[in-house]
Amino acid sequence: MDFINTQDDGGWTAMVWAAELGHTEIVSLLLNHGADPNICDNDNNTVLHWSTLHSNGLEIITMLLQAGTDCNVQNVEGDTPLHIACRHSITRLCIALIANGADLMVKNKADELPYDCIPHEDSECARTVGFNMQMRSFRPLGLRSRIICDDIANGREARPIQVVRNEQKLLCVNGVGVEQNGRGDLLAASGSEGSAAAATAAVNHDESDEIMLPDLKYIKKSIILQNCTPIDYRVAQMRICSCMDGCISSQCQCTEASGQNWYTAEGRLCADFNFEDPVPIFECNDVCGCNKVSCRNRVVQNGIRIPLQVFECNDTTKGWGVRTLVHVPKGAFVSEYIGEILSNTEADRRTDDSYCFDLENGHCIDANYFGNVSRFYNHSCEPNIVSVRVFFEHQDYRFPKIAFFACRDIEAGEELCFDYGDTFWLFKNRHLSCKCLTTSCRYASAKPDGAEGVATPGSVVLLPTTVSLSSALQQVAEVGAATNSSNLRNGHAA
Numbered sequence: 001m002d003f004i005n006t007q008d009d010g011g012w013t014a015m016v017w018a019a020e021l022g023h024t025e026i027v028s029l030l031l032n033h034g035a036d037p038n039i040c041d042n043d044n045n046t047v048l049h050w051s052t053l054h055s056n057g058l059e060i061i062t063m064l065l066q067a068g069t070d071c072n073v074q075n076v077e078g079d080t081p082l083h084i085a086c087r088h089s090i091t092r093l094c095i096a097l098i099a100n101g102a103d104l105m106v107k108n109k110a111d112e113l114p115y116d117c118i119p120h121e122d123s124e125c126a127r128t129v130g131f132n133m134q135m136r137s138f139r140p141l142g143l144r145s146r147i148i149c150d151d152i153a154n155g156r157e158a159r160p161i162q163v164v165r166n167e168q169k170l171l172c173v174n175g176v177g178v179e180q181n182g183r184g185d186l187l188a189a190s191g192s193e194g195s196a197a198a199a200t201a202a203v204n205h206d207e208s209d210e211i212m213l214p215d216l217k218y219i220k221k222s223i224i225l226q227n228c229t230p231i232d233y234r235v236a237q238m239r240i241c242s243c244m245d246g247c248i249s250s251q252c253q254c255t256e257a258s259g260q261n262w263y264t265a266e267g268r269l270c271a272d273f274n275f276e277d278p279v280p281i282f283e284c285n286d287v288c289g290c291n292k293v294s295c296r297n298r299v300v301q302n303g304i305r306i307p308l309q310v311f312e313c314n315d316t317t318k319g320w321g322v323r324t325l326v327h328v329p330k331g332a333f334v335s336e337y338i339g340e341i342l343s344n345t346e347a348d349r350r351t352d353d354s355y356c357f358d359l360e361n362g363h364c365i366d367a368n369y370f371g372n373v374s375r376f377y378n379h380s381c382e383p384n385i386v387s388v389r390v391f392f393e394h395q396d397y398r399f400p401k402i403a404f405f406a407c408r409d410i411e412a413g414e415e416l417c418f419d420y421g422d423t424f425w426l427f428k429n430r431h432l433s434c435k436c437l438t439t440s441c442r443y444a445s446a447k448p449d450g451a452e453g454v455a456t457p458g459s460v461v462l463l464p465t466t467v468s469l470s471s472a473l474q475q476v477a478e479v480g481a482a483t484n485s486s487n488l489r490n491g492h493a494a
Contacts, residue, residue: 003293004035011041019051024059034266037069038159038307038326044075044151046159052081052093061093065100068326068412070307072101073160074150078108087117089125104133106147152310152373153218158303161373163213163310163320211312211319217370220303222338222401225370226346229363232396235287239395242289247297252290255297257282257395267299268331268405275386275407280400283392299333300390300403306334308416310376318435320376321415328410334385337374337402339367357387361398374404379424380417382438384410387418 007013015035018026027047031037037047048069051061065071072080082102085093094114098104107113115133118126151160224231241253248261255261258281262270269275284290284297292298307325328334337357344362347353355367355375367375377385386407389400404418417436425434425443434443 004030004033005039007039007041011039011043013039013047016041016047016050019047019060019064020054022054022060024063027060028063031063031067036158036305037064037067038073040073040075040155040159044073044155044160046070046073046081048073048081049075049079049084052084052090052097053088058092058096061096065096070159070325071097072103072106072147072162074106074108074147074162078106078110078150080106080108080114082106082114083108083112083117086114086125086129087119089118089120089123091125091128094125094129098129098132103147104129104136149213149310152213152216156218156220157373158305159307161308161310165211165312166314211316213320214375215369216375218372219338219370220372222341222365223370224341226340226342228341228343228346229398231341231394231399233394237395238285238287239282240287240289241284243295244290246294247284247290252284252297254282254284254288261297263296263299264331265296266329267296267302267333268329269388270331273331275405278386278388280389280391281403282395283390285392298392300336300401301392304335304373306332308335308373310373313378313415315435318378321378321417322373322376323413323415324410326412328406330406330408332406334404334406334416335372335374336390337365337367337387337404338370338372339365339375340370341399342366357402359398359400359402363398365402377404378415378417378436379420379434380415380436380438381419381434381441381443382436383417383419384408384414385416385418 005013013035015027015030015037018030040046046069048061048064048071051064071082074080080102082094082097082104083106085097102114104114115126115129118129120126146165147162148165149163151157152163153161239253239257241247241255243249243252247255250256250260252261259279262273262279262281264270281300283299283301284292284295288295290297306328309323309325310320311323313319313321324334339355339357341359342350342356342364344364347356347364347366350366350368352368353366355371356364357367358364384406385404388403388405390403391397391400393401404416410416432443434441
């Protein structure tokens, strides 16, 4: 029922219109039928922004929050729903948002915290929000984060993808609680000058120690910049259907190429899909005669629909990771691996192959400079997402889309990880150690020289799990006979 989330020219969905006009029953009906409350309009507002702006009572906002709506999304002006509620001094709405995780330390483009937007400092709203800010300052160490980018996708995805950094907020200096505010200043809880001085002496925030966010050009479709074998887009080489039944029958030419239609009515992979050895999936394409709205064989091409967040890992050696902000059921599509399509010859000329995903057939996808959120996925020996080869823009077998699907139920807040594969570890375990910390971790051994290494998107080559270990061993033998040193990338010698 993707049509339930259809947007108009301004990016408004049916639920935004219903909420803006105060139609509580319609909002409830839409939510019960799977409407997505986290879709952003052209100004990056969600339905929660509009509901807060018009303040048609708490009922709609309560429903939205209970449905898992992200209350920290920032619009083009940097305002969260809490900024709007504070600007209108609506105390009840502020309490509801704060109780559901609204961040009190997010600043908008005018460099204003939500509290700064309250027009009267002596109002009930100011006292309530101010009290909650004081209470939040005494939360245990490690429970707070700071948004450093409101949308790394720059509006290219259906919902913004925030980047958050861990921020130390409460320290203990000589038995005195000391808070670090949003600007990095230190505030002694006791208010004494001596305590503040001790805190200043004890803590020296150095931004140079922070993990830098990579200079990534965010794109939604893989590109070709360098010399590469051209992709065959000829329609004559494609299977095309003209189904009238939503492409659910065995008569569909596209699903026949996949063996069957592997998608459910909810757009998830079927229960009998083999996640251990996934088959390629051929989705319907723009040349097909089926109805694009009702077709059940179009999922990956609809893009990311799950709210995601890039975050700084607690273990700083892992760098950045990606987590889901909502529950993700098994079989749901998460994202596509996007980047620059290269031939292996061109990739061999590059000094950094850390983000190359091997397509086999002599090509790879490099997400080092151009990519999307999938660039930040870490490795796990117990992955919760797997890669599946998918075709829809063309059917050139050399250039599949790499789509990630949930291979089990994933809880809100859980990091998304996939298995980099045995071939990767065959070469890299001599220099890196796995940090997944799972009970079945296979590669936790330290580097031979005693130094620590870690498999992260910032330091490894991403490999598909389909490359066999025996094949890799054979390649090693062949390379060893040919040369004494080689640049190993994606399980083959360059």
